Amino acid sequence: TTPALDCGGRRLKLDRPRVMGIVNVTPDSFSDGGAHATTDAAVAHALRLAEEGADLLDVGGESTRPGAGEVPLEEELARVLPVVERLARETGLPVSVDTSKPEVMRAAVAAGAGMINDVYALRREGALDAAAAAGVPVVLMHMLGEPRSMQDAPAYDDVVGEVHRFLADRIFAAEMAGIPRARILVDPGFGFGKTVAHNYLLLRQLGRIAELGVPVLAGLSRKSMIGTVTSRAVAAERVHGSVAGAVLAAQNGAAIVRVHDVAATVDALKVLQACLEQPAAAERP
Numbered sequence: 001t002t003p004a005l006d007c008g009g010r011r012l013k014l015d016r017p018r019v020m021g022i023v024n025v026t027p028d029s030f031s032d033g034g035a036h037a038t039t040d041a042a043v044a045h046a047l048r049l050a051e052e053g054a055d056l057l058d059v060g061g062e063s064t065r066p067g068a069g070e071v072p073l074e075e076e077l078a079r080v081l082p083v084v085e086r087l088a089r090e091t092g093l094p095v096s097v098d099t100s101k102p103e104v105m106r107a108a109v110a111a112g113a114g115m116i117n118d119v120y121a122l123r124r125e126g127a128l129d130a131a132a133a134a135g136v137p138v139v140l141m142h143m144l145g146e147p148r149s150m151q152d153a154p155a156y157d158d159v160v161g162e163v164h165r166f167l168a169d170r171i172f173a174a175e176m177a178g179i180p181r182a183r184i185l186v187d188p189g190f191g192f193g194k195t196v197a198h199n200y201l202l203l204r205q206l207g208r209i210a211e212l213g214v215p216v217l218a219g220l221s222r223k224s225m226i227g228t229v230t231s232r233a234v235a236a237e238r239v240h241g242s243v244a245g246a247v248l249a250a251q252n253g254a255a256i257v258r259v260h261d262v263a264a265t266v267d268a269l270k271v272l273q274a275c276l277e278q279p280a281a282a283e284r285p
């Protein structure tokens with residue numbers, strides 16, 4: 001039987017590494033078109049990612065970048081729900097909601113979201129119960145502290161061991177809240193309270209995170225771990241490095257890679273798959 005996730009009725013096969021397209025629903029600061037412009041722009045972008053071959057989409061209304069502040073509940077709902085609703089209707093793809101607020105989890109799943117992606121690993125008040133009630137897969141991600149301060153001076157004795165332990169604890173908490181293991185994914189949280197060195201140690205030893213026995217999601221796309229080693233200060237110039245990172249994450253055990261540049265990543269993963277699948281002459285039956 002092929003490993004797969006049931007994302008609110010939409011099946012996501014995990015027989016090979018899958019590509020999650022990033023859909024940030026943040027006000028378009030260049031246009032004063034307000035909410036409609038924001039929704040329309042986000043949906044148009046997401047439909048393009050679907051065209052490029054995304055296996056699922058991740059819709060987020062609150063930036064989680066280092067230093068980011070909180071978005072009020074009403075604002076996050078206003079950003080996310082219209083986009084989730086339209087994408088669930090207009091694409092056959094599973095739509096993930098990137099949120100840490102239980103109210104947004106409930107409303108987004110009611111609007112058609114088939115996965116919850118929580119960078120706080122359901123640690124917010126009420127989040128475990130909301131995710132359990134939602135009945136969709138949930139991504140539990142490691143973060144050290146808060147977005148505001150996580151990059152100040154991240155330090156670990158054993159980053160891989162500590163991230164592994166945190167994720168094991170969150171899996172246990174989720175199972176105790178009634179979320180079956182079959183609906184749990186984990187994520188080491190690249191860039192969330194890690195130095196560049198920590199990030200590459202986690203990437204190199206991603207197999208140890210995969211030993212937790214649930215699918216691993218990895219998000220390196222356009223992050224500073226890529227920009228630093230390639231000296232690319234502009235995020236849009238980090239595509240090549242990001243694609244290399246996605247291939248390495250997939251080769252090291254990631255079941256899903258969360259990316260901005262879907263077309264490039266889809267092609268790169270096809271090359272990886274060919275390498276893993278084609279029988280060598282010596283092996284040919």
Ligand SMILES: Cn1cnc2c(O)nc(N)nc21
Nearest residue numbers: 064098139141187189190219
């Ligand atoms: C929302 N978001 C930003 N970066 C992320 C990452 O690396 N993983 C997950 N699951 N979500 C992320």
